[in-house]
Amino acid sequence: MMYGDRGAQADASSEPSQLISAAADGDVAAFEHLYRRYSARIYGLCLRLTGNREAAEDCTQEAFIAAWRALQKFEGRSSFSTWLHSIAIRAVLSRRKGLRAKFEVPEPSTGMPERSDFAGSTPALDLERAIAALPEAARHVLVLVGIYGYSHAEAAANLKIAAGTCKAQLHRARQLLAHALDLEDT
Amino acid sequence: MNDTSRDSLEERLAQLPHEVSPAANLWPAIQSRIELRSRRPRPVLLAACVAAAAACLASMFTWAVLRRVQAPDGLPALAGVGTFQEPGDAKYIKARESLQQTFRERLMLLEPGTRAKIESSLAVIRHAHEDIRRALLADPSSPVLEDLWQSTLHDEIDLYDRVVEATQPAVRT
Numbered sequence: 001m002m003y004g005d006r007g008a009q010a011d012a013s014s015e016p017s018q019l020i021s022a023a024a025d026g027d028v029a030a031f032e033h034l035y036r037r038y039s040a041r042i043y044g045l046c047l048r049l050t051g052n053r054e055a056a057e058d059c060t061q062e063a064f065i066a067a068w069r070a071l072q073k074f075e076g077r078s079s080f081s082t083w084l085h086s087i088a089i090r091a092v093l094s095r096r097k098g099l100r101a102k103f104e105v106p107e108p109s110t111g112m113p114e115r116s117d118f119a120g121s122t123p124a125l126d127l128e129r130a131i132a133a134l135p136e137a138a139r140h141v142l143v144l145v146g147i148y149g150y151s152h153a154e155a156a157a158n159l160k161i162a163a164g165t166c167k168a169q170l171h172r173a174r175q176l177l178a179h180a181l182d183l184e185d186t
Numbered sequence: 187m188n189d190t191s192r193d194s195l196e197e198r199l200a201q202l203p204h205e206v207s208p209a210a211n212l213w214p215a216i217q218s219r220i221e222l223r224s225r226r227p228r229p230v231l232l233a234a235c236v237a238a239a240a241a242c243l244a245s246m247f248t249w250a251v252l253r254r255v256q257a258p259d260g261l262p263a264l265a266g267v268g269t270f271q272e273p274g275d276a277k278y279i280k281a282r283e284s285l286q287q288t289f290r291e292r293l294m295l296l297e298p299g300t301r302a303k304i305e306s307s308l309a310v311i312r313h314a315h316e317d318i319r320r321a322l323l324a325d326p327s328s329p330v331l332e333d334l335w336q337s338t339l340h341d342e343i344d345l346y347d348r349v350v351e352a353t354q355p356a357v358r359t
Contacts, residue, residue: 028217035213044206053209061212061219062288066354068220094354095291127198146199174195183195 016080024071031071035064038081042088048143049092051132059095063088085148089158096136130180138173141166146173218281282343289346292353308345314338 016037022030042063047056066087074083131139144155145166156166177183293301315338322331 028220031220032213032217035216039212040205040207043208043212044204047206057208057210057212058284060208061216061284064212064216065219068216069351069354090354094295127202142199146196147202148204178195181195 017076020071020074020080023068024074031064031068034080038084039064041081042084045085045088045143045148046092048128048131048147049089049140050095051134051139055092055095059088059091062091062095066091086158089144092140093159126181127177130177133180134173134176137161138169138176141169142173142177145170214277215281215284218277219285285343285346285350288350292350295353296349304345304349308342311338311342311345315342 016034019030019034019037023034039060043056043060046059046063047053050056050059063084067084070087074080078086131142134142140159141155144150144158145152150158152163152166152170156163159166161169293304296304315335318331318335318338322328322335325331
């Protein structure tokens with residue numbers, strides 16, 4: 001379905017900038033190409049941050065819907081992928097905050113990552129499950145800094161915590177992971 | 187944890203794939219949500235909610251006038267199953283449920299006073315919608331009632347959408 005009236009339609013082979021521009025003009029097909037291109041990365045991030053498949057799917061959807069609404073505000077000062085990541089992180093934090101306001105949400109014990117979640121890759125499932133079982137704050141920091149390569153400053157800004165807290169949570173996450181994976185005495 | 191185990195852990199973390207494909211295709215639900223309403227400039231949230239409720243009240247008024255003209259002896263008995271169609275498309279229903287869930291979650295983030303006003307607007311919309319739906323059961327072929335009924339349906343979705351959008355954290359970079 002085309003909302004925009006552009007002379008040259010963006011397609012799957014178009015540059016991201018063309019797709020972004022077309023989608024910002026209301027071209028849903030262009031936005032779908034962006035979704036196809038970035039969904040696995042965003043879902044992977046959400047899955048690690050939430051430790052729960054269903055929550056990760058919800059957050060991925062919310063992130064892309066929020067991105068669609070905000071596309072006209074995207075100024076290209078960061079890469080589109082970085083921008084999408086920041087939206088996904090906010091979707092995870094918003095979802096958690098919204099749920100917590102109604103009732104206490106248990107730590108993920110169901111919906112944790114399974115081997116089928118990582119079809120086509122060679123994951124360390126024990127590591128994935130150990131990450132999913134971490135306390136939320138520690139998990140968030142570990143995922144952003146330890147897996148996705150954020151600096152402490154970037155992770156702290158995205159998670160709206162102090163850089164010192166970020167470092168402390170990373171240390172805590174590593175200790176808990178090492179314990180869970182029996183790495184302490186190696 | 188010693189340096190060796192720490193390095194081993196860092197190495198294992200670094201080797202995890204950044205991309206993980208979701209088991210389900212999430213695009214249809216996303217597409218339904220972004221197509222629920224066309225993009226347009228958005229007024230302030232509360233003003234929009236009040237306006238939506240006012241539109242519903244106007245719909246109710248129009249319906250009341252029509253009822254008086256068409257059925258002076260009062261509301262006719264419900265005629266059973268009408269010919270008008272409730273939205274039954276599975277994609278639509280799923281998208282609507284998803285939006286409602288998000289709306290409920292986001293509503294809890296708002297100040298109690300704001301929340302109460304939105305709840306009140308929503309109650310007006312739903313009351314209007316239900317009244318018009320019942321009128322349609324009695325007079326399923328009425329295009330005016332059909333229009334009014336659809337209008338309240340859109341108003342309700344519009345209100346959900348505005349709350350979700352207004353409570354979305356800023357994403358400008």
